[in-house]
Amino acid sequence: MASDKTPKYDLLVIGGGPAGMAGARFARRRDKTMSIAMIRAQEHSITPCSMPYALSGTIRVDDFRKSDEKMLADVGIDLVVDEASAIDTAAHRVVTGKSGDFGYGNLLVATGAEPIVPPIPGAKLPGVFTVRNYEDIIAIRKEMGTAQNAVIVGGGYIGLEVAMAFQQVGIEAHVIEMLPFCLGNVCSERIARHALDELTAGGIDVHAGEMAQAIVGDSHVTGVQINDHVVPADIVVLAIGVRGQTSLARDAGIEVGKFGIRVTDRMATSAEGVWAAGDCVQHRSFITGEPGVGRLATTAVVQAKTAAINMTGGDRLFPGYVLASVTRLFENSYGATGLNRDQAAKAGIEFIEGECEGSTVYAGYPNGGTVNYSLLFDGETRVLIGAECTGDEEVAARIDMLTMAVMQQMTMDQVACLQYPAHPLHTDIPGHPPIVTAAEDAMRKAGPL
Numbered sequence: 001m002a003s004d005k006t007p008k009y010d011l012l013v014i015g016g017g018p019a020g021m022a023g024a025r026f027a028r029r030r031d032k033t034m035s036i037a038m039i040r041a042q043e044h045s046i047t048p049c050s051m052p053y054a055l056s057g058t059i060r061v062d063d064f065r066k067s068d069e070k071m072l073a074d075v076g077i078d079l080v081v082d083e084a085s086a087i088d089t090a091a092h093r094v095v096t097g098k099s100g101d102f103g104y105g106n107l108l109v110a111t112g113a114e115p116i117v118p119p120i121p122g123a124k125l126p127g128v129f130t131v132r133n134y135e136d137i138i139a140i141r142k143e144m145g146t147a148q149n150a151v152i153v154g155g156g157y158i159g160l161e162v163a164m165a166f167q168q169v170g171i172e173a174h175v176i177e178m179l180p181f182c183l184g185n186v187c188s189e190r191i192a193r194h195a196l197d198e199l200t201a202g203g204i205d206v207h208a209g210e211m212a213q214a215i216v217g218d219s220h221v222t223g224v225q226i227n228d229h230v231v232p233a234d235i236v237v238l239a240i241g242v243r244g245q246t247s248l249a250r251d252a253g254i255e256v257g258k259f260g261i262r263v264t265d266r267m268a269t270s271a272e273g274v275w276a277a278g279d280c281v282q283h284r285s286f287i288t289g290e291p292g293v294g295r296l297a298t299t300a301v302v303q304a305k306t307a308a309i310n311m312t313g314g315d316r317l318f319p320g321y322v323l324a325s326v327t328r329l330f331e332n333s334y335g336a337t338g339l340n341r342d343q344a345a346k347a348g349i350e351f352i353e354g355e356c357e358g359s360t361v362y363a364g365y366p367n368g369g370t371v372n373y374s375l376l377f378d379g380e381t382r383v384l385i386g387a388e389c390t391g392d393e394e395v396a397a398r399i400d401m402l403t404m405a406v407m408q409q410m411t412m413d414q415v416a417c418l419q420y421p422a423h424p425l426h427t428d429i430p431g432h433p434p435i436v437t438a439a440e441d442a443m444r445k446a447g448p449l
């Protein structure tokens with residue numbers, strides 16, 4: 001039971017990742033007087049997206065770890081460095097390991113996700129890592145000092161960014177991916193096959209269509225077994241996906257679905273006064289309405305701000321996951337938003353694809369590159385349901401714009417009416433605007449209205 005001495009906050013946040021941080025800070029911005037505390041397991045916060053670049057030394061390790069205690073104190077957010085071990089939803093109270101109990105008016109659960117470790121022999125051997133927090137980066141960097149071969153199990157964007165980091169510092173990088181191509185969590189197969197070619201050309205040894213069957217070694221990892229041979233490794237990184245950390249909520253009787261803590265569009269959980277956001281949450285696809293997960297920092301931030309607005313008297317609804325993402329390999333960036341071809345086919349949507357290859361400068365100008373677009377429209381409604389974009393530059397900005405078009409449910413006819421800028425040093429020629437051209441390609445295939 002909460003005693004009179006139990007500190008009570010108007011808002012208590014569990015977790016200091018992108019969701020916890022955005023939730024606490026946005027609530028503070030909207031309400032200068034409410035008392036706010038954040039309970040998080042670590043002293044410092046990190047930007048998880050930067051971890052591969054801290055491995056390669058592109059950014060200094062100290063620069064991606066943020067000492068934000070003062071920043072939080074300056075805006076009146078108390079930091080409790082501890083683990084929350086239980087939530088009592090009836091008493092509006094959170095129990096921690098060493099810091100005692102805390103009462104709450106509103107509670108934001110932002111406990112994130114943890115890497116999945118496959119149930120294969122050797123997964124716990126020294127030299128085998130996952131990538132989720134600062135300590136992982138320190139430990140991996142230490143091993144990198146003497147390593148010659150690294151195996152990354154999982155060829156999604158995190159696995160590939162880690163492989164690129166190893167390769168960049170002269171460690172031979174091998175990627176084991178069970179699909180016949182990499183980047184399947186970002187792109188459709190057709191585009192992902194280009195990524196595979198780019199990785200191979202860049203010197204990364206990709207074992208596509210292979211399963212890691214065991215991690216071998218006695219006192220330290222020495223390799224990974226696939227089919228009939230062992231790929232040598234002094235370091236193994238497991239990057240096969242993450243699982244929402246939902247046990248705290250589940251144990252408190254809060255409803256948890258197949259993918260995470262169930263929330264309403266206002267980000268409210270089934271318990272009164274308890275909200276949730278980020279990787280620990282299950283919501284639904286913006287396009288298909290099917291339950292699912294976001295597992296992107298950008299989604300976590302939008303969800304947390306939605307919760308913060310609603311708990312401070314506002315009204316905002318989270319519309320569902322669009323999943324706009326982008327990653328970079330050697331020469332090209334790969335971006336996607338909404339559904340790709342494979343996902344649309346899986347969802348049973350008959351789609352029409354409009355394609356275009358464009359240039360980033362007018363023909364004949366120096367330093368230009370190409371950008372490839374694939375725009376996917378629902379064959380029945382002609383509404384944009386997703387897009388992919390690859391190229392050596394501008395990909396993130398184009399995915400931004402296409403995400404807006406997906407979220408506005410624009411039809412191919414409306415996308416084709418886009419008014420766009422043109423300039424010799426910045427775009428393709430005025431008569432060949434790639435996004436419009438791709439929409440027109442879809443219109444041709446769809447036939448007249």
Ligand SMILES: Cc1cc2nc3c(=O)[nH]c(=O)nc-3n(C[C@H](O)[C@H](O)[C@H](O)COP(=O)(O)OP(=O)(O)OC[C@H]3O[C@@H](n4cnc5c(N)ncnc54)[C@H](O)[C@@H]3O)c2cc1C
Pocket residue numbers: 014015016017018019020039040041042048049050051052082083084085110111112113131132158245248277278279280294295296297298299300
């Ligand atoms: C290597 C890597 C690269 C990535 N790159 C990108 C990218 O480029 N773009 C992008 O959008 N996303 C990226 N992501 C995904 C992104 O990092 C996550 O979607 C995001 O961190 C989710 O934020 P969150 O706050 O929900 O969870 P987390 O970041 O996981 O934060 C949850 C925090 O809560 C703490 N916690 C959990 N339980 C408790 C407890 N009981 N008590 C106290 N504290 C607790 C955890 O220790 C953790 O610090 C990347 C992820 C990784 C691992």
